[in-house]
Amino acid sequence: MPAALEESANPVLIGRSSSHFTRITRIFAAELRVDYSFQVVRDLMSSDPADYGGNPALRIPVLQTSRGAWFGALNVCRELWRRSSLKPRVVWPEDLDQPVLANAQELVLQAMATEVALIMAKVAGGSDSNAHHTKQRKALVDMMSWLETNATSALAALPPQRDLSFLEVTLFCLVTHLEFRDVLPTAPYSELTAFCRRFSTRASIAETAYRFDT
Ligand SMILES: N[C@@H](CCC(=O)N[C@@H](CS)C(=O)NCC(=O)O)C(=O)O
Known part of the structure; x- marks a missing residue:
């Protein structure tokens, strides 16, 4: 895939709609107008890091991007901000x-x-x-x-x-x-x-x- 296309591909947010740490990132994405695909972790008892986007902490949220995966709500929000063209304060x-x-x-x-x-x-x-x-x-x-x-x-x-x-x-x-x-x-x-x-x-x-x- 050409680099420019890779950069513009939608990131994948791995989380759950019932999770408060996930919601933080979804609110940021909505405020920053950043598109993403949402991948639900069905079983929070899974001990396979692959189910959590490779996060060894076995926790959500995780944001998968062409540059790599971002573990945890604060990291995800910062990466969403970097991707946003709005650059709010x-x-x-x-x-x-x-x-x-x-x-x-x-x-x-x-x-x-x-x-x-x-x-x-x-x-x-x-x-x-x-x-x-x-x-x-x-x-x-x-x-x-x-x-x-x-x-x-x-x-x-x-x-x-x-x-x-x-x-x-x-x-x-x-x-x-x-x-x-x-x-x-x-x-x-x-x-x-x-x-x-x-x-x-x-x-x-x-x-x-x-x-x-x-
Ligand atoms: N430090 C993480 C904490 C994330 C977290 O605890 N997420 C919960 C869901 S809201 C989770 O994955 N729980 C799974 C578990 O406790 O095994 C962050 O800031 O995102």
């Missing part, structure tokens, strides 16, 4: 230079990871009465309380001239996923749900709604 994690902003990003990503662990343990039929499960649940509830208390001031501290931020997209994907997967009711988090209502007016949100792939 995106606030990335390394731009968060105040404690409240940097900690909000850290806790959003950690809460997403903790949620994955809780869901996967449930899918695998694990007990929810062991000490580590109890600790993870407490950590998730405490992280959500911290975010409820601090997210509004963190979001207000984001650069106003931005078109998009990784923090807002990940926060939106986290809060809405907790409800979608019945992990925690989110109604008590009034600041977080108000943020989600505002953020969900974007077309990219309607285009990427969570659903279970059939």
